[in-house]
Amino acid sequence: MTNAHTDLAPAWTTSIPRHWCWMRNKELLFEAQTLSKDGSEELLSVSHLTGVGPRSEKNVTMTEAESLEGYRVVEQGDLVINTMWAWMGALGVARHAGIVSPAYGVYRPRPSAPFGLRFFDYLYRSTEYVMEMTRVSRGIWSSRLRLYPEVFLRMAVPVPPLEEQRAIADYLDRETARIDTLIEEQQRLIEMLRERRSAMITQVATRGLDDAPLIDSGNIYLGDVPAHWKVSRFSREMSVNGGQVDPRDNPWADMVLVAPNHIESGTGRIIGRETARAQGADSGKYLASAGQILYSKIRPALNKVTVATEDCLTSADMYAMSSTHGDDHRYLMYFMLARPFHAFVTLASLRVKMPKVNREELGEAPFLLPPVEEQRRIRAYLDDQTEKIDALITEAVRLIELSHERRSALITAAVTGQVDVRKVV
Structure with a gap:
């Protein structure tokens, strides 16, 4: 192979090995435009995470069209690009024959x-090449960019000898498999830590820290509880805020607005801080005071509960509430995160038309209340233990991020010749 077409070298990569060459995509591929006559072929899906594969093997939530007649036919080895999502890397070389949406681009290798x-497949899905495709895509908004066939076919691509292409693919198969295994191990660790966190909260918030005598409460939902704890109902122990304010008016517009999406599931942490004005809020919101409990009442976010760190507004999808007897609000938060409470409100939310738990159903939720001093000890213990678990989760998440970054850098280096795989043992 000659070193011809060096004038095609784009700015997205450094120089390639001297024995490689630059070619335009149209020299390697042509647009295949065969359409399905009856839509009976297997429907394929294109993902920025997993490339091209049978839709039946992927978790796709978009509704399938009633008829697949006229969909584009894909042969094994075709390059398929989601024209509207190329900027996200939604493309790949098909390992299976099938059909895709007529809005997709299908490119077949020339004989x-x-x-x-x-x-x-590695090269086109590499971070650097996806960025180059994004640069040449057309559209006013970044989320509406389109990579049209004539533009893609004019793009340049580095081409090593076929034997070296196979060696690079073998190298990347091996190395990315190792990284993917590490990522999977860290993901399993995170799941285990979250499970441990949830189990610990449930155990301590509903059973306590001491080896206190247990009694049979006669309530299947609660099971046995320490004999000196109070068994009550939510409506008897908690007061829910009422009355709404207009978030467009002063001073409400500049107050922080907390909605379910600002609370992390199962942890009690607030993960976003924006004012009502910044969020463009224009419908009635509830006032909450610092230290009050904020609880999401919509399914599937019924395990989102936190304690307000400042005076704020809450969306209509949340309850702002306080103990009527001076209980420790962080203990109450942990109790509401415990599995029995979550199971009760989830079941209650299924009994109404809307996917939420209303005040009447919430009011019937069983409530466990240790003496206040014991609540504080439980809260302090759970604060300490969950902080340790959360630190381990954060470390695992960071390792996953670094692994993804290494995977991306490794692929880019290999497909641009920065790693000579012929010298890699």
């Missing part, structure tokens, strides 16, 4: 073209 399927 005798030096097109190694696995190598180019």
